[in-house]
Amino acid sequence: MSISTSFSKGIHFTVPIPSEAQHILSKEAVDFLAILHRTFESRRQELLENRKKVQDELDQGKPLSFLNETKHIRESPGWACAPPAPGLEDRRVEITGPTDRKMVINALNSGAKTFMADFEDSNSPTWSNMVLGQVNLYDAIRRQIDFETGGKQYKLVEKPAVLLVRPRGWHLPEPRLLIDGKPISGSLFDFGLYFFHNAAELIKRGSGPYFYLPKMEHHLEARLWNDVFSLATSHLGLPQGTIRGTVLIETLPAAFQMEEILYELREHSSGLNCGRWDYIFSFIKKQRARKDCVFPDRTDVTMTVPFMDAYVRLLIQTCHKRKVAAMGGMSAQIPIKNDADANERAMAKVRADKQREVKAGHDGTWVAHPALIKIATDIFDEHMKGPNQYHIRREDVTVTDKQLADPSVPGxxxxxxxxxxxxxxxxxxxxxxxxxxxxxxxxxxxxxxxxxxxxxxxxxxxxxxxxxxxxxxxxxxxxxxxxxxxxxxxxxxxxxxxxxxxxxxxxxxxxxxxxxxxxxLTSDLLGHLEGVGVVGGGSTSKSNL
Incomplete structure (x- = not known):
């Protein structure tokens, strides 16, 4: 590792920059991060404070509901989101995973339509994971990621999966980069570095900078992302509308604002995703003051229980109404190599899950392991003959606020x-x-x-x-x-x-x-990672103040 001393005033790293990431954390790239931070940090903090206000209201018994002030957006037939960007027309199977070098190559080569490279929930935000992950994506886009280890070669195929990136959520900081004495948002750090280095290169190669946006709880948080996208694009002199963002609906408040979230991102939206495990977590957490929301074993909280079924039906209807992808959820199963019967039972669960999704109208789905790609692809190929199912409008669906918050789960x-x-x-x-x-x-x-x-x-x-x-x-x-x-x-x-x-x-x-x-828990445990909490004139940091 080495320590750079060439940064602009007010920019301070609390840890050294890995030598192989010097080009990623260049002065120009970090100056771009500083622009994002100085423009948007106050709004980010206001939105995080609003989350606390909403939680206080819920604790006092105020139920969540669809917003009266945005009813005109939900009822207006006069708007739709941007058409699918190059490579995102058909997303029937997406694989996800963290950004280590071997994982990136294997996922891009997996046969999935897209790969979501994850800086968020499947990634521990150590300093090396965050910055070397950026190096790996930089190299993958330029097809210079090939390497050999243990006598085995890792090399990109001719037509790899389309790349999407998930930055951290708005609530997480990147405490190892301080700007004007404050940690930069993890969202802006992850987005900004990836966009600064790769947006123009991706466009040149016929793709674009595509993102998954996690953990939002309000449509104004989507507006913030939209403004970040617009500023970033203008600053680099790129055509507006080249960014696409798919929003994970994985918090209970966001489920009541799906259309508003799409509306805020309509020039940049590529749809919504059922982030179902985080959604269950949010459902419990947000309604923590309600004894009637106590759930049985988590294995009983399936996609067919009332609140999960309502959430899926509303998401598909909302996306297809606005002509964007309604992505299904994760199948987390991995092969069981030493027990054929157990493996077959696990794979049967995957098949049933994917069949339920495609028949409901989803345009694609997630898997965590390459062995599941063929299973999911075969099912979507059988039931989804075109690139998507936007034509399935689900106008039969009516979901009420009470259905979205229905806590009844047998078990x-x-x-x-x-x-x-x-x-x-x-x-x-x-x-x-x-x-x-x-x-x-x-x-x-x-x-x-x-x-x-x-x-x-x-x-x-x-x-x-x-x-x-x-x-x-x-x-x-x-x-x-x-x-x-x-x-x-x-x-x-x-x-x-x-x-x-x-x-x-x-x-x-x-x-x-x-x-x-x-x-x-990721906020609570962050202090145990390398370099976190070393602020001010820490002995490891010598960058310019």
């Missing part, structure tokens, strides 16, 4: 469900602290969303005095025994640092006893 809380939540939360948090945000757990490729569901369910069960189906009260002392037992198991897993399991255990133990659960 039981079992000791196995409790243990599975504890194990998943500890395994994921320990791996995340170690720098791995994409973790195989029980033959599922899990990201932060699964750990978040586990965390808030454990909190919820304690908060409202829930009992298992065998009559055992779920209390902090009951959970502490399970934490100890499961931590011992997790600590023995390959690649897991026992000290990180201890941190995860202490964190989870504090969460289940809290008055309210924290907003995001």
């Amino acid at each position: 039981k809380i079992t000791e196995k469900g409790v243990r599975d939540n504890v194990s998943a939360a500890l395994s994921y948090c320990a791996a995340w602290i170690s720098g791995n945000g994409c973790v195989p757990i029980n033959y599922l490729m899990e990201d932060a969303a699964t750990a978040e569901i586990a965390r808030v369910q454990l909190w919820q069960w304690v908060k409202y005095g829930s009992k298992t189906d065998s009559g055992v009260a779920i209390t902090p002392s009951y959970l502490q025994t399970i934490f100890s037992e499961e931590a011992s198991k997790v600590s023995k897993l390959p690649g897991i640092d026992p000290s990180h399991v201890k941190i995860a255990s202490e964190y989870m133990a504090s969460q289940v006893k809290a008055q309210w659960p924290s907003d995001f």
Whole structure:
């Protein structure tokens, strides 16, 4: 690593820049980040404060509903979103994953229509992951990513998948870059570096800068993204409208503002995605003050329960009304190599899930593993003969605010469900602290969303005095025994640092006893990553102030 001293006034890195990323964090690129930060940071903070206000209202019993002030947008037939950008006309199968070099090559070569390179939930935001991930995407776009290791060559195919990038959500900072003494938004850091270096190159190659936008809770947050897109495009002298953003509807408030979100991004929109695991997490978290929203085991919260079914139907109707893609959710299964029967059962679940999605009207779906691509593709090929299903308008659908917030989920809380939540939360948090945000757990490729569901369910069960189906009260002392037992198991897993399991255990133990659960475990655990919290004149930093 080396430390640059050539940055403009007010720009300060708290950690050294890796030598292989010097061209990514060039003076010109970081100056561009500073423009984004200085233009938009105050609005970002206002929007984050608005999230707190909405949560306070929900805690006091005010229900979520469709907004009266934007009714004219929902009822107007006179607007539609931009037509599909080059390479996004057919998105029937998308693969997702973090941005390490081998993963990027394998995903681009996988046979999926697109690859979402992830700086968010399947990525632990260590400094090296964030900046070397940018290096890998820079190299992939220019077809200079090929490498050899262990006698095996990794080389891009002639026609790789179309690349999309998911930056971090608006709530997350990038604390290792301070501008005027404040951390830059993780969203703007991830978006800005990728856009600055690659937008013109992508356009030259017949594609464009395409993004997935996570964790939004209000249409004004989409407006902020739209303004970021417009400024960035103008600043680099590129044609307006070349950016496309697909928004993940993965928070409960956003489900009530789908059309408004599309409207705000209409010049740049390429649709909405059912971010279903985060949506379950948000459903619980946002309605944390409601005892009637206590759920059974998370395995019982399927896509067919009332609130999930309503959310899917409304999303498809909304997208097709405005002529953009309605993307389905993630199948997280991974092959079970040593048990043919178990593997077939897992793959049958994938087939059923994808068949449900395509028949409902989705235009594409997500998978976490290359082995699932053919399964998903075959099902979409059978039922979706054209590049998409925008023509399926779902005008039969009427979804009310009560249906979107309906907490009825049949099922039981079992000791196995409790243990599975504890194990998943500890395994994921320990791996995340170690720098791995994409973790195989029980033959599922899990990201932060699964750990978040586990965390808030454990909190919820304690908060409202829930009992298992065998009559055992779920209390902090009951959970502490399970934490100890499961931590011992997790600590023995390959690649897991026992000290990180201890941190995860202490964190989870504090969460289940809290008055309210924290907003995001990724925010809570950020301080355990390299260089975070070293601010001001830290000994590792010598860049210009």
